[in-house]
Amino acid sequence: MSEQHFASGPSCCEPDLDHHLEAFLSGLTQAGYAENTRRGKARRIAPFIQWTHRSGIRLCEVNDLDACIDAFLASPGRRLYKHRSALQAFLAYLREAKVLPPRPMKRSTADALRHSYLEHLQSQQGLSAHSIAAYAVSVRGFIEAMHLPEEAADLDARAIQRYLLTLSPEHAVATVKVYAAGLRSFLRFCLLKGLISRDFSTALPCIGRCQPKPMPPILGDEDIERVLATVDRSSLRGCREFAVLQLLARLGLRASEVLALRLEDLHWEQGEMLVRGKGAQFDRLPLLQDVGDAIVQYLRVARGRSDSRHLFLSRKAPRIALQDPSTISAIAHRALERAGLLPSGRVGAHIFRYSLATRMLRHGASLSEIAEVLRHRCIATTQGYANVDLERLRDVAQAWPGVQEVVQ
Structure with missing residues (x-):
């Protein structure tokens, strides 16, 4: 040859x-x-x-x-x-390694539009990788359904609203709200690039919740210990799971925050750790003894050597950083299932965050103290966590005039 x-x-x-x-x-x-x-x-x-x-x-x-x-x-x-x-x-x-030129990419006009939008979110808007991924899902179907960019001139408010309505029966309200936010952002981008001549972002309705948000299940102190006790800490997989569960249960970290932890974020001498939160927010939290012990065991026994600076790596080669917050939620889901505490419905890592807030309430912590631990910028966000403590609500509920029954 x-x-x-x-x-x-x-x-x-x-x-x-x-x-x-x-x-x-x-x-x-x-x-x-x-x-x-x-x-x-x-x-x-x-x-x-x-x-x-x-x-x-x-x-x-x-x-x-x-x-x-x-x-x-x-x-x-x-x-x-x-x-x-x-x-x-x-x-x-x-x-x-740039020894060979990159593989030539053949993009359709729709793919090119979507790629340009995602680059705009990163370079101009400064969105996190997690937010960009969510918006990418939001606009993919919209671009296909509206045949963009070829038929951008035919876009109108009714077509956009009809598209959003088709999503409602298939997704939860919270998911539709994310889709709507992504579409508003994308439509403003299209206006900026001259693909459309009107700002259709205002045509998307605000997504309301017709029913009160259901209160999540709560794990008490004994439940937390029961969940942790199910982990086989003698195995490599168990060492990683135990460290993850300690971070979720003791510090109330989000799944994405656990995923983002790096080796340099652990300040052992100061007894604290850096947490990379939502919206490029950086916070310092105390490195509790049981949390630190679990991380040390994972580092010594299970993590292994890697060029990656991320704390938690995949168990199988290639040993790279975990890529998706759903991996952390899956660890939480399996542990709850082993402990016989898996409630009905979709449950992930966030149940530990709700439970930490509720346990703090029951031990007399104020909302401002809980907001500081959970790193909420607005106290109104923390108030949603307060609604889950029915026992405390019964204590402060006032009797309704003319009604003798106690609050059930």
């Missing part, structure tokens, strides 16, 4: 692929891959490098690397699946 079959890009200086293979394999070790996995990938990649040398192929000049891999795999004795996955991983590493 000659170089002419693949090369059509600009001339370049061919990198030392053998050197980059060693760096790639070293990265696998640091990411927590087993030695036999590392050796297997080396056995499959090294012949590919030798084949490119014999064929006179310069990878930096190849436009279609997939075709190059296909040509190599056409040789006899290749186990297609394992060879292809190893080679694709190696080429991805070379792109990330």
Whole structure:
């Protein structure tokens, strides 16, 4: 196979692929891959490098690397699946290291519009990755349904309202509110870019709640100990779960805040930790003894070595930071289920935050004290947590004139 079959890009200086293979394999070790996995990938990649040398192929000049891999795999004795996955991983590493040019991306006009909007949220609005991800979900379906940007001129207020109404039967009220906020933001972006000539963000109605928000289930002190006791702390998985549950139960952290914790956020000598909260808010909380002990055990026994500075990593290779807050909620869900305390409905990590606020109320803490622990900027937010303590409400409820029965 000659170089002419693949090369059509600009001339370049061919990198030392053998050197980059060693760096790639070293990265696998640091990411927590087993030695036999590392050796297997080396056995499959090294012949590919030798084949490119014999064929006179310069990878930096190849436009279609997939075709190059296909040509190599056409040789006899290749186990297609394992060879292809190893080679694709190696080429991805070379792109990330900027040894090879990035893979050309073919975006539709709709994808390009969505990508431009998300870049705007990050660079101009300064939104967090969590908020950007939520808005990305909000606008994806809208762009498809409205056939944007091609039919942007046909957009009107009624069409936007009808689209939002179609979401209502399928989603919870809180989810529809997030969708509406995302659509308002996107419509303002479209106005800014000149895709539309009117500000349709005002056409979206405010999403109200027809019924009072149901009070979440509450975990008492004994329930918390029961949940923690279900964790097998002798296992690697259990060490991580126990540390996560301690952060949720003792400090009331949000799932996203647990996910964002980094090694440098733990100030052991000062006995405090930095918490990266909502809206780029940074707070310091006391590093309680039982919380610190659980984290130390996780670091010593279960975390393992990694280049990542995030505290909590995936259990399997590649050992990278956990990517989704739902992972933290899943840990909470499993622990509640093991303890026999799983209530009906969708329950995640936030039940521990509500429960901490309620337990503080029952022990005589004021709303301002609870707001400080939960890091609420507005006391009105904390008042919602106060409504969950029925026992305290019964104590202060006034008898209704003419009615003899006590509050039930």
